[in-house]
Amino acid sequence: MRTDAAALSAALAGRVHELVRELLPAGRRDGQEWRCGSVAGERGQSLAVHLSGARAGVWSDFSGGSSGDALDLVAAVLFAGDRGQAMRWSRGWLGLQDVDPGLQPRRPVVVPDTGRAETDAEAEERRRAAMRIWLGCKPGLRGTPVDHYLSARGIALAELGRAPGAVRFHPELWNTESRRSWPAMVAAISGPSGSMLAIHRTWLATGSDGAWAKAPLNNPKMTLGRYAGGTIRLARGSTRKPLAQAPEGERVILAEGIETGLSVALACPELRVLAAISLSNMGRVELPATVREIVIAGDNDDGNETAQKALQAAIDRFLEQGRTVRIAIPSIAGADWNDVLRDQAA
Incomplete structure (x- = not known):
């Protein structure tokens, strides 16, 4: 039939x-x-x-x-x-005809809350989910809650000259913790070739003063998908070339978070700036061989032994690759470079 x-x-x-x-x-x-x-x-x-x-x-x-x-x-x-x-x-x-033996449906794969490592098939499902969210975002940032959130952090996107294409606005992104949707800043995490590996999400809300800030959640920032070795590409610097085409001897600034990276990009517009998402991922970041010098724009985690070990591991790996590594850390304990930017604005 x-x-x-x-x-x-x-x-x-x-x-x-x-x-x-x-x-x-x-x-x-x-x-x-x-x-x-x-x-x-x-x-x-x-x-x-x-x-x-x-x-x-x-x-x-x-x-x-x-x-x-x-x-x-x-x-x-x-x-x-x-x-x-x-x-x-x-x-x-529906039983209207015999099942076609040639069909190979792609069943949804769900990772239960067991703490086990996900399989490659499960990772691919998460990557697809991340891509769907990314495609549901709005590419323009001007006038959006993302623009206002960053402005409240002292980051004026207009001063960058060009808003980062790796950052978008989602007007209504579901959050499992609160069981509701919030506006969100969504960033693409890309691998060495430029293909998207995963996304980073920052849920946003307005406070009592009407200013946009991180949503009042236990975890207002989360990633979706495997991102080991990937980065959020925030600024291309004076060359304006994709990372894979970085010219010989280029210097790259590597920050941990988006806000820190954008703060540094405002101060050093001539340099390429990447966000590694986390200290544990910083040592895994894959960079072209043409990048000879890395400036790590670190946070002042004085007294945090775990953070210091992760930072040292990243430094050691880049040194083993024959690169020059420089460290830029704020002098104030517990501060990052966005704190410095806001202090200067104040």
């Missing part, structure tokens, strides 16, 4: 309670909706599927900006958006 897309979608919607458990087993019922994090199938609330009424089977993924009917859901979850394969799978699942 052959059926068209509309008829298949209607048939799937008639069995939507079974369908969502088949496609998104880690989800949970919330009233008249089935909720999970995204079409990748992780736990969360950003994807909602209607379970009853005229809109049964209709869904929206607020993390990635996609939506559709029940057939579209099959396509998005199992076949990377291919409706043709989704139709063939749906006919088999």
Whole structure:
């Protein structure tokens, strides 16, 4: 029996309670909706599927900006958006024809909260989820909460001359801790070739004074995806070339966080600035052989033995690669370079 897309979608919607458990087993019922994090199938609330009424089977993924009917859901979850394969799978699942043995659906893989290392397949699912969030962001920063948040930190993007393309604004990004969405600053973490490995998210909110700041969460900053060796590319310096095309002998500033990196970029516009996301990742950062000198714009973690060991490990690795390493650390205990920038502005 052959059926068209509309008829298949209607048939799937008639069995939507079974369908969502088949496609998104880690989800949970919330009233008249089935909720999970995204079409990748992780736990969360950003994807909602209607379970009853005229809109049964209709869904929206607020993390990635996609939506559709029940057939579209099959396509998005199992076949990377291919409706043709989704139709063939749906006919088999509904019993309208024999299951096609040639179909290889991509099942969503969910990492349970066990603390174990994720598999390559699970890592790929997280990378895809990160990409969907990135594509759902707005590339322009002027006038957005990200612009206001950075301005409150003393970072005037207009003074950079060019806002970093690796930083975007998401108007409504789901946060699992608070079980709600917040505006967010989203940054792309790229590997040596320039391809995106993961994303970094900073959820934002306005305080009692009306100023934008980090949202009142235990963890207002989080990454999504494997990012070992990657960086957030904040400024290209005077060469304006991509990192992979860095000219021979170029000097690079390596900071830990986005705010620190942008603060240094304002002070040293002629130099390339990268954010390593964390001290533990700083020693893993992969740089072209043409980069001969690295300036680490570190935080003053005086007394923090763990941080000092991680910093020394990064220094040792870069020295072993035959590079020159210089260290720039604020003189005030516990301060970073964004603190210095704000103190100077005050």
